[in-house]
Amino acid sequence: MSEEGQMSTKNTDKDSFAVQGKLALPYTYFAGRVGSKFLTTIRDQKKIMGTKCPTCGKVYLPPRQVCQKDFTDIRNNWVDVGSSGTVVNFTVVRYEDRHLARKPPYVIAMIKLDGADTPMAHILDGLKPEDVKKGMRVEAVFAEKTTTTILDIDHFKPEAERAKTGWRPKAARKPYVPEPESGIEDKRRGGKPDMSKPVIICAALAGAATMKNQTPAVPYTPSEFAEDAYKCWKAGAAMVHVHAREDNGMPTHDHERIRTTHDAIKQRCPELIVNLSSAVGMGKTAEQRISQIVAVKPEMASLNTNTMNFSLLDRKSGKIFIDFVFENTFTMLQDFGKAMEENGVKPEIEVYDMGGLDNTMLIAKQGFFTNPMNFNFVWGVAGGQAFRVETFVALMNALPAKANFTTCGVGLDQFPAIMQSGILGGHMRVGLEDNIRMPDGELAKGSWEQVEVAVHAAECLGRGVATPDEARAIMGIHKR
């Protein structure tokens, strides 16, 4: 204890003195292991963690060593919580005092972070006090300079629009009404793109190759698929593209597993279009690939158009990791296409290069494809074409009348490809099957986060986002 300032006496009352003094009290507080981990994780990883009670299931934030309810020792049971949350309650500090954290007026809010059961207090900034509401969404802003205190979360601010999950974009536009007589050729007169249709956003949730060691957000189980699909729908997707997986992540052709996965998605989100893969995964036979489609009868399924290399190469050195030939003979193109059309499954025709498109148009002469045909331009597969703007335009110009097109790009090609598609009047596919990252290089929290990017792009173009029913109308899909 140190003593500062001068002792003095002051005559404050007729005959009574008050002794004036001042004490400065430095202190040290030991954070403990639980508190230390909480603070250093925020400091070093900009990540907020709580402790979860296995007995009652409560997630405590800030973390505690024992559960308040049942006294269970929870010190080692760490869980991640989000850095966004909801305002549970708040107060506005209006009086001024030296000890206060900010100059008044400022807001202190009780914020319950996503995944936590207890709210924590922090400063809420970036809005006027009169605009704070219970229930509003906020996100943490981490301090630029660490002090290894709770102020390594500098403050919370209203959640940015981009991260506003859980709400489909508002349809402030007229519903799309199809014009059956007009094809793309009529609409693109004079080289102008037809941007009259809202953008159909498809989320490719998993693919056959994206594994949890690359991103924990990739779904394996039916319930994970269902939850992920629901989030994508909430974010603005009209369709999800699905390769079913076993619990260990291996792609499967097992009818029961595929049906369970398909049905779980439909049950969680009945409105959504489910598009199943007829590629399934490496090394599957033609029979394994098509019989599951016929058995489950999704509203849409992928149809592959040429035999090609479909390999895994190091993009920097060109070194081959896995070499694989993806077999799609004319016979398969014909048989798969027929099986789909006969079973009311709309084919999504996968175009890995111009040859695939030409192959399709040759087989199409048999006349079993129903209009409109729906093409997906795929970019960046090791064995297919890389994304180029001229190639995109060439593919589009080679399409038959009335056809629709969407696009997907592997890795870095994902976002540029959907941008170009958007500008040319086409549609967009995103998702962890094609790319596990966001435009800024961060891991995507889920396919839904990439859907948000697509939504933003579509809205920037003034096209709006198609509802699943609008997507059906555009693509000629019959709802099941």
Added chain:
Amino acid sequence: MAHGKKNRNVGIIGIGQTRHSSHREDVNQPEMIHEAIAAALKDAGLTMKDVDCIVHGNMELFEMIHQPDLWHTLGTGAGGKDTFRLTTGGTVGITLACASDNLVASGMYDIVMAIGFEKLQEGHTTGGITNMADPLWFRNLQTGALTGSKAYDLIYEFGEERAKKVSMTYRIIMDKHAGLNPNAHRSFGLDFAQADDLIKNSPKLVGDLKLIEMCSQSDGACAVIFACEKRAKELSKKPVWVRDHITVHREEVFNIFGYDDKYPAAQTQRFAAENLYTRNGITKPLEYFDVFEMYDPASWWGVDWFRDFMLLKGDEAVKLVEDHEIMIGGKMPVNPSGGVIASNPIGATALLRMAEAALQVRGDAGAHQIPKPVKHALASGFGGTMWTVLMMLEKELNWQEA
């Protein structure tokens, strides 16, 4: 909650308090305490020799002195006697009463004196309160003892106009009561006609909590003497019996601004009331009790906690306030003394609630005595992070027969 039966009955036989004011520069701490002690001994007709044990309490750190019980020996008369120092935050005053009751009921001592005091002018209240905050999570964000979310909650529940009006009505009632209590620190002579003006013009502290609605910072002390049934009957014409008390503590600082419906922590006010009444067979506290001295740090809390302590629902409590039924002469008089908003020497504050309730039972409250006979009184303490202590007082020893 397991709760044993009392070993023997305990009666309150002496009550003393100082006048409460913002500045008691005419006395130092032991001298101020001595005023309350002398008054309590005089009230009981005892001398210091008759007292077996002293239980001493205040807010730790508020006066910036260590071991105040030793500093105060001259004032308390504890020299050569068994002494305990308790400090439980805002509840400490009534915790002193609970401890004294337990010490006498156990048979350990026949006569125990509780002494609670505070000279808030001498210390730094916000400094003390800030020390309560967990340095890891909350100290950087503390706003002192002020919280505004209860105002927000009531506005959210009852609408802005009604909520603000009922809070101010409660405040004016407390001011009117304080005007009748010569020991009260603050009484402005407010009238109901001023409500709208005060709502508009009183400076806001935190949220919609206004300066006029917040409790004072006071200097003052209170002393109460407890005796076993045998001694109480010998020494006092009208002992007031301590029937039962309950203390509910809870984690944690973060909840101080409010709580989530789904959050596992219960509100301590209602939790304490429900448990205390259940084990005493009381189903309608509003009918049973004749008077209630409530620890009300601000008028917003007063309105809301009155609902909890009386086990009322919806706007029943709001209506009682609006209809002035909490005034002296109303259905359930709350704080005839003026309550905490009028006087708040913190370490004494919760003991004053019990002392004032006991004076009402005795019929000795003077100008603020309620007009109907008081058989059953309730007193509450509040502190820490929403801790609650509730104590029931009785005029007769007849409840055990039932």
